[in-house]
Amino acid sequence: MSGMRKNFQVWFTELRKVMTTNSDFKYVFGPVPSRRLGRSLGVDLVPFKTCTYDCIYCQLGRTTKKTIQRQEYVPLDKVLRELRRKLTTCKPDYITLSGSGEPTLYSPLKALIRGIKKETAIPLAVLTNGSLLWNRNVQDALLLADLVIPSLDAADESMFQYVNRPHASISFDRMVKGLIDFRSRYSGTLWLEVFLLGGVTGVAAEVSRINKIAKRLKPDRIQLNTVTRPPAEEFAFPTPEEQMKRFCRLFSMKTEFIAAYHGAVGKADIQSNTGDILNLLRRRPCTLKDVASGLSLHPTQAAKALETLLCNKQISEQRTNGCVYFSIQQKKKNIIKKRRAK
Numbered sequence: 001m002s003g004m005r006k007n008f009q010v011w012f013t014e015l016r017k018v019m020t021t022n023s024d025f026k027y028v029f030g031p032v033p034s035r036r037l038g039r040s041l042g043v044d045l046v047p048f049k050t051c052t053y054d055c056i057y058c059q060l061g062r063t064t065k066k067t068i069q070r071q072e073y074v075p076l077d078k079v080l081r082e083l084r085r086k087l088t089t090c091k092p093d094y095i096t097l098s099g100s101g102e103p104t105l106y107s108p109l110k111a112l113i114r115g116i117k118k119e120t121a122i123p124l125a126v127l128t129n130g131s132l133l134w135n136r137n138v139q140d141a142l143l144l145a146d147l148v149i150p151s152l153d154a155a156d157e158s159m160f161q162y163v164n165r166p167h168a169s170i171s172f173d174r175m176v177k178g179l180i181d182f183r184s185r186y187s188g189t190l191w192l193e194v195f196l197l198g199g200v201t202g203v204a205a206e207v208s209r210i211n212k213i214a215k216r217l218k219p220d221r222i223q224l225n226t227v228t229r230p231p232a233e234e235f236a237f238p239t240p241e242e243q244m245k246r247f248c249r250l251f252s253m254k255t256e257f258i259a260a261y262h263g264a265v266g267k268a269d270i271q272s273n274t275g276d277i278l279n280l281l282r283r284r285p286c287t288l289k290d291v292a293s294g295l296s297l298h299p300t301q302a303a304k305a306l307e308t309l310l311c312n313k314q315i316s317e318q319r320t321n322g323c324v325y326f327s328i329q330q331k332k333k334n335i336i337k338k339r340r341a342k
C-alpha cells in the first residue's frame with residue numbers, strides 16, 4: 001500500500017471515530033440502559049463531581065467541588081439545542097436530569113424543564129440527592145417533572161454525616177423537612193432511593209428507622225440500592241443480596257431491590273464501549289475519569305461499561321492514593337503477549 005493511501009486510511013479511521021463518538025455532545029449523553037427507566041437519555045447540568053454531598057459510596061469518586069451555590073453551570077440555550085438535536089436521532093423512554101453531580105444545583109432548572117416540555121412529550125425524570133428541596137425555587141422547578149427520585153440514606157444526623165458527608169449548611173433535619181415539604185406540594189410520581197451500606201445502614205435497626213421517615217414522605221415506591229461499582233472510599237461495603245431482599249419486607253410501602261439487576265440490562269449498548277476501554281487499559285491503568293475523558297464517554301456510561309468488565313473478570317480495580325485505578329487482568333495480559341509473540 002502506498003504511503004499516501006495508508007495516511008488517508010489512518011485519517012479516515014480517525015475521522016470516523018470522531019464522528020461516531022459522543023464528543024460533539026457535551027451535556028446530553030446516552031441513551032443509557034436503565035432498569036428503572038428503560039432507555040434513558042441523560043442530561044448533565046454541572047461539572048464533574050460538583051455536588052452538595054460527598055457520599056462515601058459514590059461511584060464517581062470523591063467530590064471535588066462541594067457547594068450549595070446554584071449557578072448556570074452550563075448555558076441553558078446550548079443544553080436545549082443539544083437535546084433537540086439528539087431527539088432527532090433517538091426516542092428514549094425517559095429524559096433524565098442526572099449525571100456527574102447534583103442537578104438541582106443548576107439555577108435555570110425551571111426554565112430548562114419548561115423548555116424540554118415544550119420540545120417533547122417524553123416523560124422527564126430527575127435523579128436528585130434531595131438535599132436542596134428546602135429551597136422553594138428548587139421545589140418549584142421539580143414540580144414540573146413527571147418523576148422525581150430523591151435519596152434518603154440515613155435516619156439521623158450522625159449517620160447522615162458519615163454516609164453522605166454533606167455541605168456544612170445542610171443538616172439532616174433541614175434535608176428531611178425539605179423532602180416532606182416538597183412531597184406535600186408534588187402530585188407527580190416520587191420514588192425514594194435508599195442506599196444501604198454493609199454493616200453501617202444495611203442493618204435491620206437502621207432500616208426500620210429509615211422506614212419511619214419514609215412513611216412520612218409517602219413515596220409511590222422505595223428502591224433499595226447498595227454498592228456494586230467501586231465506591232469513593234474503600235470502607236464502603238455492599239450489603240449482601242439476600243439481606244437486601246429481606247430488608248424490602250421491613251418497609252411499609254412497595255419496595256424493590258434494584259442493585260441486583262445492574263449490568264443485566266442493555267448489554268448490547270454497554271458492549272459497544274467495552275472494546276475501546278480494554279484497548280485503553282492494555283496501555284495503562286486508568287481511573288473512571290481517565291476512561292471517560294479518554295474515550296469521550298459520559299462518566300455514567302463509562303461506569304456502566306467498567307462494571308460489566310469487572311463482573312466478567314476482564315479487568316481488576318486497585319486503590320492507590322485514594323483513587324480507584326482499573327487495569328487489565330494480569331492473566332489476560334499474558335495471553336495477549338503470548339499471542340503477539342507467535
Ligand code: SF4
Binds near residue numbers: 054060
Ligand atoms: S452519590 Fe450522588 S449525591 Fe452522592 S456524592 Fe455522588 S453524585 Fe453526589
